[in-house]
Amino acid sequence: MKDRFPPALRLRSAGGLIDIGRAGLGAVLGMLFAGVAARLMIGGDPRIAPLLVAPIGASAVLIFAVPASPLAQPRSVICGNVVSALVGITCALLIPNPTLAAPVAVSAAIMLMLLTGCLHPPGGAVALICVIGGPQVRQMGYLFALSPVGLDSLLLTGAGMAYHRLMGRSYPHRAPTPAVSPHGTADAPPTARAGFTAGDLDAALARYGELLDVSRDDLDALFRQVELQAHQRLHAQILCGDIMSTDVIVLDPQQTCQSALLYMQEHDLRTAPVVDAQRRVLGLARRAELLANRDRKVEVAIDPFVHRVRATTPIQALLPLLSSGAVHEAVVVDADRTLRGIVTQTDLLAVLYRAHVVEAMAAER
Template identity: 40%
Template sequence: MTPSFLARWLPQPNNGSRREQLRACAGAICGLLLTGLACHFLLAPDSASIYLIAPMGASAVLLFCLPASPLAQPWSVVGGNVVSGLVGVACVKWLGPTVGVAALAACLAIAAMFTLRCLHPPGGAVALTTVVGGASVHAAGFEFVFITVLCNSAMLVACAVLYNNLTGRRYPHSQQLAPAHPHATADQPPSIRLGISPDDLDAVLRQHKQVLDISRDDLQAIFLQTEMRAYQRRFGIVTCADIMSKDVLSVEFGTSLSDAWHIMRQHTVGALPVLNRARRVIGIITQSDFLRQQTMDDYHGVRYHLRLLLQRSGLSHGDKPEVVGQLMTASPHTARLGTPIIDLLPLMADAGYHHIPILDDDARLAGIISQSDLMAALYESRFAELAA
């Protein structure tokens, strides 16, 4: 046998970190223990009946090791296990508990899960359990499914929701919609107009005609990150420190709105970082913040309302904003000196950011990058490619 033939039978490398593996193991023991104790208390306090079925161990693998899998989502777990149990009980009552009936029950359970869009591998084990589980399971019949299987599945899902979210894993991992365009129009975000779009993925997945254990939004995110990595390898890594503006104009929380506006107009800048005394960024104020006031909706009176906004009221208390801190966007998105500029593309193209403050190693303001800076850097990279 050739090495290539043997390689096809060997397991693939595990990409999960040691921490992720420990997180999954701890989640499985916590989920199964809590599910077993709760169901034992609710269903079988005298230990005379079944309160935890074996297929829950397989469900725990999916829920805590692969919480992003479409096969591990709440409807897949609860619906798949319950539907499979109902199919198994129906087969037993109709044909009796034989090996052939067990195989038929698993087959029909898979078909039912496909139809109801709740495919869950442990569901096949639930169908087998209802057929070969013994006299106590047969005697319980549909009660076994609606009480034991349903209670086990629901409790395990509840534990998975709590544990995964507490440990930094989004669950349920529902299909995310395409990012909204910052201008609220029907156009797709710029980053996917020429790249891989959800429609492209849907078309290819339909041609693939197989079940994939990964959601479409995860698949799209992986493709996007792969494209960015390939771009960096091809053109080299250009960081924020290479292209940022370093002589940055800034204001403080208590700077008057009129002073901030005059700085923007005098220096022809569209945004000013707002710093505290330690030169740490606490916000950012842009020209859009001035024009976003409700009184600016009538374009006939923009000049008049802007003059009123910039003019001090002279009151110690009031609803009218007087200083930058009352109008700024607090805790703006920032980047570090060593951040590759390719990481800023989704933020500026899709999320609508026009200016991103750049921080040094001490989290103090070191510069700022505008959309113009980013466009110029990408143009230089493209020009260098054509020249080569």
């Protein structure tokens, strides 16, 4: 059976009926608020002063259905509609023939919105209605751009801000905050240093040569998620049990920190798991904490916040964790938290390198 929706609509409605219902409810409440508030503010006879202009309905589609779109942001809605209204009224006054004035108004509105950075598709309809709107619009003149066009746009965006905040969403839309280094330095985190760069994205957009209804920052965040998903899919078949170290150097919580420190130095380790008599993992001990507590027992230097995985856990689950720079190892345990092995950044790097070499050899054949 042929799909009912094109890919873009299927992607947007992936959240299901709940998201669709939220968009519809938001449009009802937003339009109702804008109409009633406008009437209370400007008063007058609705047969003379229109309550809502038709293009505001198109603005509601953007605000409540695709609030992340650059075309739906408050500046685009308000400025785009008002600028287009001013252009349309001017064309109606300067060009007596509506057949010529209408296309000129729409064209000029589009160009001016692009020049001022407030492109809003319903603005084209606003410019058109200013030309063909009849005696009511001509009688109001440039005031039509302020009320109802400007007032409706302002009230509708205000309703959109309140509604999306109530729904736990961001409007105006804010692009995802770029990840920062876990060490507080100016370097990007490790996951952001590999793969494509900002220059690659800019070059690709330049070659694409089309205006996109998505911001550059959103594209960057989306592509990095796609890249991560692809890596996870490729490595989903490799399990932690396949690459873990099983002969693990462990510490006893009752031994002294001094003896534990010497033991770790002997094996050139900076971190070691601490286990009880049944080899259940209690946490990790690091050189710095052991050094600060030389004369005390290891139990006082245990960091209980250790990342635990199973032998059957795919290594894809470790890619975001061990590449973040915040965690350097994960202990492999069974259902009773008994130590089975350990996977370090080095282990993960080795298997990724081997997979890369195998793929390169296969590509040469």
